Amino acid sequence: MNFFAELSLKNLKRKPLRTFALSALVALLSFVLFGGTILVTSLKNGLDSYSARLGADVVVVPYAARSEGQFEDVLLQGIPGNFYMSSSKIDKIANVEGVDKLSPQFFLASTSASCCSASVQIIGFDPDTDFSVLPWVNRKYGGSIGDGDIVVGSEISVTTSGKLKFYNVECNVVATLERTGTGLDTAVYANMNTIKQMAKNAKELGFTFLDGVNVDKSVSAVMIKVKSGYDAESVAAQINMAVTGIRSGSSTSYVSGVAGGLDNVSGIIGALSVMIWVLSVVILGVSLFAICNERGKEFAVLRAMGASKKSLYKLIIVEISILSAVGASVGVILSGAFILPFGAIIRRSLQMPYLVPEWWQLALFAVAAVVISVLTGVIASLFSVKKLSKNDAGLMLREDA
Amino acid sequence: MVVKAEKISRTFLRNKAGTNFFYAVQSTDFQAESGEFIEIVGKSGSGKSTFLNMLAGLLTPTEGKVYIGNTDLYLSEDGERSQFRNENIGVIPQGQTGLLSLTVLENVLLPSKIYGKCDGEKIVRAEELLKAVGLYDLKDVYPNELSGGEMRRMAIARALIMQPSVILADEPTGDLDEENTALVMSLLKNAAKGGATVIMVTHDKDALSYADKVYSMSGGVLSEKTA
Structure with a gap:
């Protein structure tokens, strides 16, 4: 040295x-x-x-869900939430100028009761119209999401059998998503048939949070892609004016906070x-x-x-x-x-x-x-x-x- | 090696802002031949140490030149001058000068380590020097465990490790008793007999008998004392 x-x-x-x-x-x-x-x-x-996973230019949720921050709670912190609006609003939203594609989502919070494997947020999406969830699923799983199939967030523990039960619906875990650092890491994704079966079972099991909700005619959020050349903020404002009982916001407005x-x-x-x-x-x-x-x-x-x-x-x-x-x-x-x-x-x-x-x-x-x-x-x-x-x-x- | 000073002087400012300076050493000519043992005596503050430090290349003279052999000491850059000092000049500074992080043996070997010249031969020489100054048994202790006199003897062994051609010693017998003074003086005298030029600053009257020449310094003026 x-x-x-x-x-x-x-x-x-x-x-x-x-x-x-x-x-x-x-x-x-x-x-x-x-x-x-x-x-x-x-x-x-x-x-x-968070910005990438939002995956839509504009998001529409029930008015209360936005004003009470429930939607952000689900996205950011993984706090499960149940909020619904009539699916009839989808047609009204589709008629607003500038809307290119739209896809509904249905949210359901599972419970820690024996009917469920874990208390998480379940998000139902329509694989036929979806453009915000599937791109992420496809990074891990190339197959289709059939009835009874679920894709889970990175923080969901899966048993060796590869099955999880929600409201007595036994589901096959077909993929685990990449970590996002958002509340979506504790979410479970299913197609609309699967989640609506879970919701119906929840009603039958006596859970009251779905009281007054027609499961088949309700959605929790509508994800929207705007047409090229249209401003997302303006389209969101148009939707707010055209449709009542909802709150529409551009992805930027969700991210800006x-x-x-x-x-x-x-x-x-x-x-x-x-x-x-x-x-x-x-x-x-x-x-x-x-x-x-x-x-x-x-x-x-x-x-x-x-x-x-x-x-x-x-x-x-x-x-x-x-x-x-x-x-x-x-x-x-x-x-x-x-x-x-x-x-x-x-x-x-x-x-x-x-x-x-x-x-x-x-x-x-x-x-x-x-x-x-x-x-x-x-x-x-x-x-x-x-x-x-x-x-x-x-x-x-x-x-x- | 011949040590030669040509009209060297050194001034210091009494206060930083003013122009009030004084001469610590007045313009001085000096020469010491190889094998000569020269002592410089004088009161505290007379300029002896300043003069010695200028000869050692440690203090730039305000005016004048210092030659060690044929080398104009202050003509070269610091790095070159430092290496020259390491190889040719054994300096015994005033006071306690042991490096506290190093053992006695490591302190003695210090000059040889600076330019990576510490080999087995140097270690043997260091041990011999420690035996000569009576510190061999303490070679593995640290300087803070030594007495003032022991520390001074260690500094002398350290100055001799490179077998320098010039030895400059500032009060080397200051803390030593009669027996140790005699020991140190004989070591320096032997170095002079071996061809080294030894210049020593001292207050010690007992030490004067070893010198070939004695100079006196007073008010920055150096003058040779006649017997």
Whole structure:
């Protein structure tokens, strides 16, 4: 090992408390940088995924479902909901100018009672008209979704038999969808025949949430694709004017609230990161400056023995780099350990879609956090290096004699 | 190696903002031949250490030139000058100068390690030097476990490790008792007998008897003392 690297290690070992305190500061910096990047990227991924999974230009839901936020609850947080409107509204919606394609969906919340394997949101869609669910299903399953077949979200546990029961309808799980970081990860998809059979059974089993609902003539949401050249916002507004008892919104309007939340969170994390970075540079800079002053005699002796100024800069920079690299690595590990296992809790707390990046992206962020933290240490040490470069060793020996 | 100073002087500012400077060393000519043992005496603050540091290449003179052999010391860049010092000049700085992270043996080997010249031969020499200064049994301890005198003897062994042609010692016997002073002085005297140029700054009157020449420094003015 190079002598100055060896000496750096020995110096760090000799003052364990000082080394620990400075490393801890760098660890805090890398903790915030890595953790903040994971959070912001996960939220951004979640938002992209949410936007993509919505899959429609305009979504129509019963008025109450939109005003009470039930539809967003289903999408964002996976809180099961039951809301219905008459399927007769589909024809009225279809007549609005600018509507190209439309496909109804039927929502049904299962329960934790013995008739159901789990309490989840079941979404019924029409494979003949659908354009928002099947593209995602087809990424995992190329076959058709027949009666009794279901496709499940990534967070649904499937038994070894590959079957799940909802309202006494035993279903074959034909595919598990990719993770989205949204409430849809806890959803189950079935065709209209299957979900309506479940709804009828629910009624027979005495569940009251379907009281007054004609299952065969009801839908929960209508997904709409607008014609080329038409503005989704305008079409949504036209639908709101033409059809009563519903609320129509463009996908942008569903996403904009979440995007606003993401901007807020990103802003807070960005400001926190900058603050801690500045704090780290100042505290490390002042500490290293004081330490270098205290070590003036040591540096002067090294100079007297023939060490050049450059090798002393190297000594300082190697010391701070080792200290920063260790601190930054610990910070990254702690940050990962604190944040990565708790994605579901973070999603629920922030009420925003949350999709953790791929492992290679995490590795990249970790390396970047370590590099930035080490560079921060090196930048902070430049004050000391500058002071050292100004002084003749003879003066340092004289000052400390 | 001949050590030669041509009209070297050094000024310092008394306060940073003003122009009130003083001469720590007045314009001085000086020459020491190979094998000579020279001592410089003088009161504290008379400029002895400043003069020695200029000879060592550790303090740039305000004016004048320093030659070690044929090398104009301050003509070269810091890196080159530092390596030259490492290879040719053994410096014994004033005060306690052990590096606290290194053991006594590692401290003695320090000059040989800076440019990667620490080999088995150097380790043997370091151990011999430690035996000569009576610190062999303490070679694996750290300097904070040494007394002031032991630390000073360690610094002397360290200055001799590279077998330098020039030895510059600033108060090397400051903390030593009579017996250890005699030991250190004989080590330096032997180095001079071996051809090294030894220049030593001291307050110690007992040490004066070892010198070939004695200079006195007063108010930054160096003058040779006659017997």
